[in-house]
Amino acid sequence: MSRIGVFICHCGENIGGVVHCDQMAEALAEHPGVVVSVDYKYMCSDPGQNLIKEAIEKHKLTGVVVSACSPRMHEPTFRTACAEAGLNPFLCEMANIREHCSWVHADRDEATRKAIELCRMMVEKVKNNQQLQPIHVPITKRALVIGGGIAGIQAALDIANAGHEVVLVERDASIGGHMLQLSETFPTLDCSQCILTPRMVEVARHPKITLMTWCEVEKVDGYIGNFEVTVRKKARSVDMEKCTGCGACMLKCPSKKIPSEFNAGILIPDPENPRKKLGYRTAIYTPCPQSVPNKPVIDRANCIKFTKGKCGVCAKICPTGAVDYEQEDELVVEQIGAIVVATGYQVWSVAKAAQDYPYIGYGEYGYGTHPDIIDGLQFERLLSASGPTGGKVMRPSDGKEPETVVFLSCVGSRDNEKGFTYCSKICCMYLAKHAMLYQHKVHHGQTFNFYMDIRAGGKTYDEFSRRTIEDDGCIYLRGRVSRIYPRDGKLVVQGADTLSNAQVEVEADLVVLATAMIPQPDAEELAQKLRIPYDKDRFLSEAHPKLRPVESQTAGVYLAGTCQGPRDIPETVAQASGAASKVSALFSADELEREPMVAEVHRAAPPIFSICFGCFFCERVCPYGAIEREEITARDGSVIKTVAKVNEGLCAGCGLCAASCRANAITLKGFNDEQMFAVVNAIGEEEGF
Amino acid sequence: MSTPEQELRERARELLEGDEVDVVVGYGQGNRPDRTTPVFVTAAAAADQLVLNPFCRNDLAAWLTRKDLRAKFPRMAIVAKEPDIRAVVVLIQETQIDPGAVRVIGVRIDRPGDPDSPCTVLPQTTLDELQQHLRDDFQPRALTAEQLGAVEKLEQLPPAERWAYWRKQFDKCLRCYACRSGCPMCYCDQCIAQMNQPQWLDTSAHPLGNMAWNITRAFHLAGRCINCGECERVCPVDIPLMALNRFLARQVRDQFDFQAGYDVEEYQPFASWKPDDNEDFIL
Numbered sequence: 001m002s003r004i005g006v007f008i009c010h011c012g013e014n015i016g017g018v019v020h021c022d023q024m025a026e027a028l029a030e031h032p033g034v035v036v037s038v039d040y041k042y043m044c045s046d047p048g049q050n051l052i053k054e055a056i057e058k059h060k061l062t063g064v065v066v067s068a069c070s071p072r073m074h075e076p077t078f079r080t081a082c083a084e085a086g087l088n089p090f091l092c093e094m095a096n097i098r099e100h101c102s103w104v105h106a107d108r109d110e111a112t113r114k115a116i117e118l119c120r121m122m123v124e125k126v127k128n129n130q131q132l133q134p135i136h137v138p139i140t141k142r143a144l145v146i147g148g149g150i151a152g153i154q155a156a157l158d159i160a161n162a163g164h165e166v167v168l169v170e171r172d173a174s175i176g177g178h179m180l181q182l183s184e185t186f187p188t189l190d191c192s193q194c195i196l197t198p199r200m201v202e203v204a205r206h207p208k209i210t211l212m213t214w215c216e217v218e219k220v221d222g223y224i225g226n227f228e229v230t231v232r233k234k235a236r237s238v239d240m241e242k243c244t245g246c247g248a249c250m251l252k253c254p255s256k257k258i259p260s261e262f263n264a265g266i267l268i269p270d271p272e273n274p275r276k277k278l279g280y281r282t283a284i285y286t287p288c289p290q291s292v293p294n295k296p297v298i299d300r301a302n303c304i305k306f307t308k309g310k311c312g313v314c315a316k317i318c319p320t321g322a323v324d325y326e327q328e329d330e331l332v333v334e335q336i337g338a339i340v341v342a343t344g345y346q347v348w349s350v351a352k353a354a355q356d357y358p359y360i361g362y363g364e365y366g367y368g369t370h371p372d373i374i375d376g377l378q379f380e381r382l383l384s385a386s387g388p389t390g391g392k393v394m395r396p397s398d399g400k401e402p403e404t405v406v407f408l409s410c411v412g413s414r415d416n417e418k419g420f421t422y423c424s425k426i427c428c429m430y431l432a433k434h435a436m437l438y439q440h441k442v443h444h445g446q447t448f449n450f451y452m453d454i455r456a457g458g459k460t461y462d463e464f465s466r467r468t469i470e471d472d473g474c475i476y477l478r479g480r481v482s483r484i485y486p487r488d489g490k491l492v493v494q495g496a497d498t499l500s501n502a503q504v505e506v507e508a509d510l511v512v513l514a515t516a517m518i519p520q521p522d523a524e525e526l527a528q529k530l531r532i533p534y535d536k537d538r539f540l541s542e543a544h545p546k547l548r549p550v551e552s553q554t555a556g557v558y559l560a561g562t563c564q565g566p567r568d569i570p571e572t573v574a575q576a577s578g579a580a581s582k583v584s585a586l587f588s589a590d591e592l593e594r595e596p597m598v599a600e601v602h603r604a605a606p607p608i609f610s611i612c613f614g615c616f617f618c619e620r621v622c623p624y625g626a627i628e629r630e631e632i633t634a635r636d637g638s639v640i641k642t643v644a645k646v647n648e649g650l651c652a653g654c655g656l657c658a659a660s661c662r663a664n665a666i667t668l669k670g671f672n673d674e675q676m677f678a679v680v681n682a683i684g685e686e687e688g689f
Numbered sequence: 690m691s692t693p694e695q696e697l698r699e700r701a702r703e704l705l706e707g708d709e710v711d712v713v714v715g716y717g718q719g720n721r722p723d724r725t726t727p728v729f730v731t732a733a734a735a736a737d738q739l740v741l742n743p744f745c746r747n748d749l750a751a752w753l754t755r756k757d758l759r760a761k762f763p764r765m766a767i768v769a770k771e772p773d774i775r776a777v778v779v780l781i782q783e784t785q786i787d788p789g790a791v792r793v794i795g796v797r798i799d800r801p802g803d804p805d806s807p808c809t810v811l812p813q814t815t816l817d818e819l820q821q822h823l824r825d826d827f828q829p830r831a832l833t834a835e836q837l838g839a840v841e842k843l844e845q846l847p848p849a850e851r852w853a854y855w856r857k858q859f860d861k862c863l864r865c866y867a868c869r870s871g872c873p874m875c876y877c878d879q880c881i882a883q884m885n886q887p888q889w890l891d892t893s894a895h896p897l898g899n900m901a902w903n904i905t906r907a908f909h910l911a912g913r914c915i916n917c918g919e920c921e922r923v924c925p926v927d928i929p930l931m932a933l934n935r936f937l938a939r940q941v942r943d944q945f946d947f948q949a950g951y952d953v954e955e956y957q958p959f960a961s962w963k964p965d966d967n968e969d970f971i972l
Contacts, residue, residue, distance in 0.1 A: 608878045615783040620960035642784070660960065662909045663877040664884060677887035 002033040002127045005061045006119060007052055009043035009068035011098055016041070018102035020112040024067070027116045031123055035059045044074050052078065053085035063126035064092040067119045070099050088131035090596065090670060095122040117683065124678040132596035132669055137649045139225035140337035141587045144169065146217055146526070149177020150569060151342035151561025151576040153199050158580030159340075160208035164587050167334055168203060169231055170213045174291035175200050177344055181262060183383035183391070185569060186433040187464035193290055193386060200292040214297050218331060220339070220529050223626075223650035224556025225592050227336040235327040237298035238284070242322035245286075245294040249314035249323065253282035258302045260388075262287040264347075266378040267371075268388050269399035279381075279388035284314045284323070288386060298323075338556050338583040341540060342576065343526060345562040347377045348412045348419070348516040365411065365513055366484045371396040372491055372510050373484060376430055379512045383437050393441050395510045402445065402509030405438055406493045407431045408481055409451040412516035420516050420537055425566040427514035428455045432465040434512060435474040447474040448506050450481050450495050458568070477504060484511055517566045531625055532557050539565045550578040554624065555652070558582050597670040598651040599626070599658055601644050611665035612643035618657035618666060619644065626650035627657060693796075694741040696810045697768065700794050704766050705733040710792050711762035714752050716745040723804070727752065731762070739768070743798055743806040748917040750776035750873035754785050766792035770801075771811075771827045774819050775915035775950025776873040781816075782953055785876055788816060795819050816953070824951050831916060832935070840935045855903075855933070861926040862899040864892065868906065868920035868930060874913050881905065903928075911937040912957040915950040944970065 006028040010016030021039035029037035036055050040048050043066055055061060064087065066078045071094040079089035097115040105111040141164050145156045148170030156168045168175070179185075180200075182192035203209055212231060219230040259265045260281040270276040281287075283303040286296045304311040305325060315323040349368070367373045372395050374382075385391040395402045409427055412419030428451065435447040454476070456462040468474045479496035486492070490507040497504045519538045520526075527534045532552040533541040540563050543551040550558050558579035561572040586592070602611045609632045619627040630645035644666070646657070658666045667673055691699070701713040717728030717738045725745050728738050749767045752758055759765070769777060774795055780786045795811035813819045832840075843851060866882070869875040882890050882902055890905065891898030907930075914934040921931040942948055944967050945958035958966070 604879065611877075611879050613785075613876060613878045615785065617783070617957075617960045620956065662881065663879060664881050664889075673889075674887055677889065 002063060003035045003059055003061050004033050004063045004065060004123050004126060005052065005055045005059060006031075006034055006037040006123065007043055007048075007055075007064065007066045007068075008037070008039040008097075008119070009048065009066065010039065010041045011069060011102075012042065015068070015098050015102045015115075018105060018108055018111045019097060019115045020108060023112055024116050024119065028119055028123070031120055033127055034123060035061070043068050044077055049077070049081040052081050056082065056085040056087050061087060062091065063123075063129060065095055065119060065122045065126055066092065067095040067097045067115065067122075070094075070096050090132040091126060091129050093122045093126045093129065095119040121679045121682040124682040125675045128672070128674040128678050129670070130672075135594040135596055135598065135648050137223075137225050137592040137594060139587060139590060139592050140227075140335050141165065142167065142334070142336055143338045143340060143583050143587075144217075144227070144229055144334065144336040145340045145342060147177070147342035147344055147561070147563070148172070148175030148203075148211075148213065149342060149344045149561065150179040150196065150199075151344065151563075151572045152177070152340070153196075153203055154573045154576035155340045155342055155558075155560050155580045155583075156203055156209055157199065157206065158577050159583050159587075160206050162580070162584040162587070164208065164584065166206075166209045167229075167231075167336065168209055168211050169215050169217055170211075171216045171234075172287060173214050173236075173285070173297040174287045174293070175203060175211065175213060176287070176290070176292065178377070179569060180288065180290065181264065181377060181384070182380050183385070183387070184433065184437060186429045187458075187460045189433070189437075191385070193384075197290050197292075200290070204292045211293070213293060217526065217529065220531075222336075223624075223647060224554075225337050225586070226649060227339060227556065229334045229336050229339070231332050231334060233330040233332060235300075235329050236295075237300065237303075237323065237325055237327050238296055239322040239324050239327075240293070240295055242320045243295040243318075244320055244322075245296075246319065247286075247296075248317050248319065249284045250282050250286070250296060252313050252317045253284050254311065254313060255283035255302055255304050256280055258283060258285075258299065260285075260287075263381045263388050264375070264377040266374060266381050266388065266396060268382070268394050268396055271394075271399055274399070290386070298325075338558065338586050339530065340558045340560050340576075340579045340583060341526070341530065341532070341552070341563055342560040342579075343520050343523060343563040345517045345566070346520055347375055348518045349375075364483050365408065365481065365511070366486075366491075367411075367513055367515075370484075370486055370491065372402075373513065374510070375513050375515045376427065376434070379434055380430075383434065383441070391441070393438055393510075400509070401442060403442070404506065404508045405435070405445065405447045405510045405512065406481075406491075406506050406508040407434060407447065407449040407512045407514065409449065409514050410480075411513040413514075414452060415516075420518070422537060422566065423455065424514070424517040425455070426517065426568045428453075428465065429458075429461060429568065431512070431514050432456070432468040432474070436468045436472045439472040439474070447472075448493075448508070449474055449476045450493075451476060451478060452480070453478075458570075479504070517562060519563060523563060530554065530557055531623070539563065550575055550582055556586070592649075594648070595653065597653040597668065598648050599646045599653065599655065599666050599668050601646060602665050602667070609641055610643040611663050612661075613663060613665070614642050614644065615662070616644060617660050617662070621656045621660045623654065623656070624650045624652050626652070693809050694739070697741045697794065697796065698736045698739050700810065701730055701736040701739055701766070701768075702733045704792055704794075705730065705736065710764045710766040712758075712764075713739070713766045713768070713794070714749050714758075715739040715768035715794070716741065716747070716749075719744070729758075729762075741768075741796060741808050741810070743801055743803055743808060745770065745796070745798060745808075746801060746922060748773045748776060748871070748873050748919045750780065750917075751871060751919070753777070753780060753791060754873070754876040764790045764792075766794060768794045768796055770796055770798055770917075771823060772831070772915050772917040772950075773873070774823060776917060777816070778820060778950040778953050779874065779913055779915060779957075780876075782956060788953075793819060795822070820952060828948070828951060836931070836935065839929070839932050840939060843932055843936055844939070856896065856900065858928050859899040859903050860896055861928055862894060862903060863926060864894040864899065864902065865925060867923040867925060871919035871923040872910075873917065873919070874910060874915070875906075903930075903933075907933045907937055910934055912941045912945075912947065912959050913949050914938055 025039040082092040083089040267279040300306040381387040413424040481495035560576035560579040716725040800806035
């Protein structure tokens with residue numbers, strides 16, 4: 001026999017102002033199975049909770065219904081209170097008479113009638129509730145970090161320093177990411193490589209970190225605490241054990257004319273030999289001298305040995321015999337407990353492809369058609385001491401020092417027509433930095449910056465961009481550029497200055513386009529492997545835009561850095577540390593406790609064995625990949641039937657499988673058929689439907 | 690030149706002689722000239738039992754999921770009219786049959802039930818070829834003008850009148866479940882209509898339970914019905930069930946650009962997702 005307690009909350013005036021809570025308590029007291037029915041000003045307060053606890057003890061309640069706010073708000077509060085009084089917490093239910101009633105109705109009597117009905121439904125449900133126990137899932141205390149940029153480096157170091165093992169997977173030959181390509185960083189102008197390389201080295205020699213460069217994530221199976229990740233170790237063609245990183249191979253490699261990805265594809269005429277260009281790499285290469293690990297890979301698409309079959313110079317010159325042309329891709333499986341995605345961004349190439357130029361560009365702006373129109377990352381390489389020019393600003397067409405440089409903000413960003421709707425966030429700041437650094441190097445030069453708005457939110461950011469304008473004399477023009485075209489060895493930039501309401505024409509030597517920051521080309525593919533959602537621009541989606549910014553929707557998968565949205569280095573580092581702390585918190589326990597509201601496939605007596613008939617509709621609708629196939633076998637081992645099985649570790653309790661099952665072979669615990677049937681039947685009981 | 694019927698027998702003989710299948714499920718002569726009955730041919734010598742005429746009406750695909758039959762004859766061949774081939778495709782998608790263990794002898798009956806209708810054996814033998822045939826040749830003529838007219842008439846009725854129409858039709862239902870028995874898509878071990886804890890569907894033949902049963906079955910077939918017409922044909926009280934099924938099939942086609950049973954690679958819209966899915970029904 002059920003002994004249900006009903007506790008009706010006024011929520012101050014929120015509910016009490018509309019619903020007659022006293023009448024409600026009286027009506028529910030008459031409901032079959034209800035032994036106590038009371039109303040109180042604030043049920044979530046300590047005295048309110050004590051009311052519930054005392055009633056459980058005094059009336060030996062078998063179920064509790066709290067009529068109050070949304071279960072999203074206080075279900076954990078009241079379930080904990082019940083547990084403290086010795087009642088299984090899952091025998092406590094909430095009837096939402098605030099959002100579902102008092103906040104949306106004005107007529108007091110009608111609202112009261114509805115509130116009573118909502119409460120009756122939950123009383124009928126709780127009569128059918130079962131005592132559920134939390135699910136315990138073991139945790140593999142080993143994290144996978146995907147991407148070795150600053151986000152991945154920071155996350156890996158933080159997790160490793162908390163004492164947990166980390167596998168860091170990077171698809172390039174070296175970790176470092178885009179930050180390693182930068183010259184100096186705003187707003188303090190410290191050298192990017194100088195602050196980053198110590199971190200890279202720390203990763204390489206950290207005893208808890210397994211560094212896997214030239215590797216890619218192939219497949220992800222499993223669930224929080226128990227992922228099984230297959231990593232593809234791409235054939236490096238160099239034996240990591242034998243290679244000492246002496247670099248002799250790179251010096252001798254005859255395939256020297258490959259535009260370097262590390263230099264963002266920019267090529268500058270060599271001042272000492274105008275027929276030669278700077279900015280190439282060899283076929284056997286490390287991205288840069290600061291690479292970690294500082295051991296080369298062979299770019300097989302451009303290697304003469306692989307394309308033509310002859311050569312083999314690197315193997316001959318190598319003093320340790322480390323070059324191995326026979327090496328093949330290898331798949332390794334790693335047991336992982338949590339995953340941090342830190343795959344970063346790429347700079348958008350905004351229009352038609354141009355021949356002999358590794359980057360493509362924006363039609364009207366001539367990017368990709370004229371060598372002196374470059375993007376922000378390429379200018380970064382021109383400014384960098386490790387760049388092709390050693391930090392001397394030279395223009396790609398003739399190697400001359402540019403005397404007028406024009407910067408264009410928002411090329412592709414905030415552009416509903418041609419590009420993306422979002423703001424790439426870092427461009428205002430890096431263009432200010434570019435203008436400043438250029439001015440420091442070319443004292444007689446002049447810079448112009450066409451902008452839409454200056455977005456310099458952040459500590460000392462606005463001061464920084466003011467400095468560019470006031471101290472370094474960059475002329476900021478608020479307006480868009482309509483066209484760029486070459487004339488007499490110069491580039492004519494036509495635009496508008498909307499503040500003085502005038503058309504402007506600037507003769508420039510070099511034009512820098514701040515093109516949009518977009519996710520990596522295969523971000524979508526990776527998201528699908530990980531079963532995490534992404535937005536229309538292919539940035540990975542956080543679980544909650546405010547309160548869960550470093551978690552993905554999938555338990556155990558966390559996000560760090562620009563794979564989630566445009567951001568600068570300090571924000572990236574903060575997010576990476578945030579993700580790392582989430583991982584560390586997960587790893588702080590040996591087992592994971594999960595809510596028992598998961599789906600379950602019914603078993604039945606022979607000859608049916610299971611009501612499931614194996615159409616695997618559920619497998620297709622499950623967004624969490626939680627449906628597995630299970631074979632029911634006879635004693636002789638022969639398979640009687642293949643049926644669905646729910647992996648409790650993966651199941652998030654969304655109920656899609658239960659709703660889609662034609663035979664009702666699946667139920668969701670806590671929302672089972674009996675409960676739902678009772679709820680539905682309680683509707684309109686009063687009116688005698 | 691051999692007749693299509695001889696051709697059919699020859700194909701069955703080849704399959705049995707070559708030990709490719711354990712049984713051929715086909716049509717045999719019934720107890721009246723205008724009736725056929727399913728026959729199970731297990732030896733090449735018995736292939737002459739098979740007939741092919743305009744009265745071959747059953748959808749034999751329903752036999753493919755019969756456990757008793759499968760236990761005895763793991764490898765089956767069926768004589769399948771064009772809609773029945775669609776049933777085989779859906780059953781493969783829903784993992785009910787192993788494509789490696791099923792052979793299909795496709796037949797075409799232009800006007801089922803009309804004594805003068807031509808009947809032919811389809812030249813295609815593999816499932817891929819048969820699916821291609823369905824898409825190229827059969828899809829445009831899957832519905833007759835009469836069938837189409839009935840659905841369109843229903844679609845044009847105001848919802849209240851439609852509701853009244855179906856109420857009247859379902860009031861006739863005896864709950865004999867012949868529709869379920871004949872349907873190749875109704876293969877659940879335990880039907881929801883038999884579940885009594887809790888009893889979602891009333892089992893007695895009164896309007897409430899009848900409505901619940903028939904609507905539930907129609908929804909279970911949405912995006913899955915292959916238009917074989919068995920349910921309507923076997924209904925002893927002549928409920929025009931196919932009008933309802935075709936109505937839903939058209940909704941699915943218009944909303945999701947999908948028709949069941951034409952491509953084993955393309956899965957039903959209710960359990961698949963495409964970036965360009967129509968979402969205007971989400972409020």
